[in-house]
Amino acid sequence: MNKATLTRILKYIGKYKSHAIGSFMAAILSVVSTLIGPLLIGKSIDHMIGIGTVDFAGIKYILIALALIYIVGNIFVWLLTYLTNCLAYQTVNDMRHQLIAKINTLPLKFFDTHSHGDTISRFINDMDAISDGMLQGGATLLTGIVTIIGAIGFMLYIKPEMTLVVVLSAPASFLVARFISTRSQQMFKGQAKSLGELNGYVEEMIGGQKIVKAFNYEAHSFEEFAKINTALYRSGVKSQFYGSLSGPTTRLVNNITFSAIGVIGSILAISGQLTVGELSSFLIYASLFAKPFNDLSGVFTQVQSGVASAQRIFNILDMPSEKPEAKDAIILKHSQGEISFNHVSFSYNPDQSLIIDFNLDVKPGSRIAIVGQTGAGKTTLVNLLMRFYDVDSGFISVDGTNINAIKRDSLRRNFGMVLQDTWLFAGSIRNNISYGKPDATEAEIIAAAKAAEAHDFIKCLPNGYDTLIFDEGENLSQGQKQLLTIARVMLVDPPMLILDEATSNIDTRTENHIQKAFEKMIKGRTSFVIAHRLSTIRDADLILVLDHGNIVERGTHLQLLKNGSYYERLYNSQFAPV
Template identity: 45%
Template sequence: MPRGRMGGRHGMSTEKAKDFKGTMKKLMGYLAQYKIGLLLVVIFAIGSTIFNIAGPKILGKATTELFHGLISKVSGGSGIDFDKIAKILIGLMCLYVCSALFSFIQGYIMTGVSQKLTYRMRKEISEKIDRLPMGYFDKMTHGEILSRITNDVDTLSQSLNQSATQVITSVATIIGVLVMMLSISPLMTVIAILILPLSMGLIGMIVKRSQRYFKEQQEYLGYVNGQVEEVYGGHNIVKAFNKEDDIIDEFDRDNDRLYRSAWKSQFLSGMMMPIMQFVGNLGYVAVVILGGYLAIKKTIEVGDIQSFIQYVRNFTQPIQQVAQVANMLQSTAAASERVFEFLEEPEEEAAPENPVVLKNPEGAVEFEHVHFGYNPEHTIIHDFSVKVEPGQKIAIVGPTGAGKTTMVKLLMRFYDVSGGSIKVDGHDIREFDRGELRRMFGMVLQDTWLFKGSVEDNIRYGKLDATHEDVVKAADAAYAHRFIQTLPGGYGMELNEEASNVSQGQKQLLTIARAILADPKILILDEATSSVDTRTEVRIQKAMDNLMKGRTSFIIAHRLSTIRDADLILVMKEGDIVEMGRHEELLAKNGFYADLYNSQFEQTA
């Protein structure tokens, strides 16, 4: 398993969001596109809150009317005026209906905004993946990238949907309730407000401690996803090497860190509500005692006490919601930061303003003093130079790690050279648009790549507008037609996600058929026949010989017997060409190539 890429992360120290303000500013920039929708959310949220805030004051009038009616009845008066109370309650019901309607509308609009933002971010991430250099995927696991597309964007969407409306309604409620409380009794309002400093202090303490744990939770969620994706993709290797226990231990270690960070973040966020309720209850008790005293003194009405008590409840509740929103913002910032970090990764160099376009490429390739290293401090290709004429068949051989496949990656411009240049038909490949450049190449790699879909669709990937007859012709040229006919469904058979319902050799034949269908000017064959039996290899070699006529071909092979008829053999060792020539010439030199060639027959013997 390629677990080594993640091994160094166990010891890393995870801190809170590196730039909370900067991240939130970027998020606000994204939301600016939906300012009309957000403005409507603000209007309807404030409207809903105003209708809701007016309720307790009106209900207090009904209580006062009921109290006066009871007193009047005891003293021999007319008693309770039920008609007046009914009118008050009907008006109150209308207010609450309007409040619920406004709340529904703002919730509907906010959900639409958050989902549009989610769609936009996922679209940008998907497009960003296409613009990232290959080196980025060498250092990042697939699972971690998927985590940013799924977990982080989902966290951002959910927290934004909940927190945005809560901030608006909470702030509007606090202001509105404060005004209503002052209209009832300034003295009681002062007592209720005294709980604010204590509340804000507790909120600040909890938020400060929880922020780093929310960041850590998102980080380790990505690590766990990365390991799960790797293990699932390579479960056969895990089984073959009896690494089940080691994998479980590694997963438990990462999962334990995720558990501890998630537990701490959720525990601290869960503490907010009970603490705020306790503080709110203290203010509630103080208001009840003072309200009773003022009612006895005839300073306020009995109904005002009921209204004020409800307002105290409504006053502490939005403070609690603000505390929750503050907590959500930590999660939002942590998720947003990881998404923005991905979107801000350095991209491949943009295409030149006037890229070269070859209408009829000939296929001449020239390497001029090429230097390259995956790590700038460690060069692995040293001063590589060779000139290839159109239609030549070039074989690149050498021991593992000599730089053979690296040369192909440079030719396809998966990586750019550190020094020197590579030219196609006299033009530096950096003068081409990458898409235009790669259309000139056809590749059959050692590692086959097929996707979920029909056999025909996988072959047609080489030329999307090809007809069924074209696909069959290409498959026949690759000696794949016969085995495809034996499959259930033939060309319409669905390959599964890992294409494990066909053999490795059959996969290779399908990728060769795909390359034949593409009909490129330059061919790259990297161990193209390494996964087939000897008899099939001979057939493929014949098909390849026909395909390579009139085309420039680069063949990377460990089995030297397959490249005897190459026009030029480049022998590589530690990033340099140590020998070049035809097969017979190199054997006659009795040098490094001869040693490689003879050693293969010694091993066979």
């Protein structure tokens, strides 16, 4: 078992020392109550010498004492369960908080290279596995240690020689369990990984069911699902099989020991060196001594699974966050909109260059349109400008200040983004529009919706602005979702805008209305417009034609049409008569 992972888990538990100490005390008292019982049972047996020679008065007091002891013991068992539950859930709660905080600091590259379903699986399945492992393992470990020590003490009190036989069997049980656990740990890691892959694939297939059915991909998707599911089945069966071997093997060792004790004790009882009651008590203590080894091996599967899941959590927590901000980073309160790209180079893959020595000066209030083939680097420029990715060399400045010297949150607050891929969260339409300005008034929200041509369709919904959105807006059309994201930006009213195919999912008539709204919003603001529909960028102050991350043409719409080059061919291909 990974000691480093266990140490990190214990550090989380250490934050709740009162619960840990309370659990330990409850474990001691509950086990002590359990251990006193066999001694009293043995004494009650010795009160029954034979027919007509039973000391009923003595047995009565022993039974009353046993009843009180077991009642008190069960109270402490309940307390132990309560405290370990609190400890486990508080620890996992802290880990979830730390994980979501870490997720928010990871660079965009993480989300581009990791399955969303696998990441979600770490929040849910892996956290549940840690919780279950702690609940089972924590309580069993506490009671087990105290039971072993206590049972040894009582056995030494009854017959030290027989105790030696029992104690010598413990290393055998431990070595067997350790041998199996070291070989099953890797299998539990594989099981957790396969589960994350399955979650990711199922999320993709359910989210894209329309596309799956449209392309008759059901059979192929099932084959892929069956492949991943089979891998999960095989890794699960192997890990559970090897993990379950601990119980039977340790029980075999303990049963052999128990039989040997029975034979030795019977001989001692016949020879008068041991009473029948003491032999009965000793056999019970021998069984109690062996029980923790059996219980620990029984829950070891869950503990192993929890440790494997914890490693997946810690893998994310140990990932490097976004490049730390400079200690003297400034807050950009309200940008003037002057932007410069100075000898910027960038690549997603070090082996494949994308943008090389890119230069661009944008004056305040300019409208910059960016066109080019797919993969030309249009969206990459936006990612660099927003510091979703950092440049490899060169620098980008806003109002003459290197953006690396500006706090990320203040930089991003100066931009309003409307993307082709709409994102809405579960909540009311009102809350989705006011996402960037939670304190917005009702009048401001309605004004933004009207400016985005969204007010009319919102009023037609069952509950108007209180209509709930679910499943990322599946109860709305794609065009309606896009209008809401446009209204969201109009409400924030930022000094700079980024429109990445912002009207691609809207019909032509609505697009004309949106363009008028954009004209009002863009006026006096620096804006970057990425568009495939060239009709939407004819009024741009500057059009950049990109190819493989480099500017191959620049100019106004009319200037580029006169050049007889790439832009003219692209424009004519969209508007040439049929």
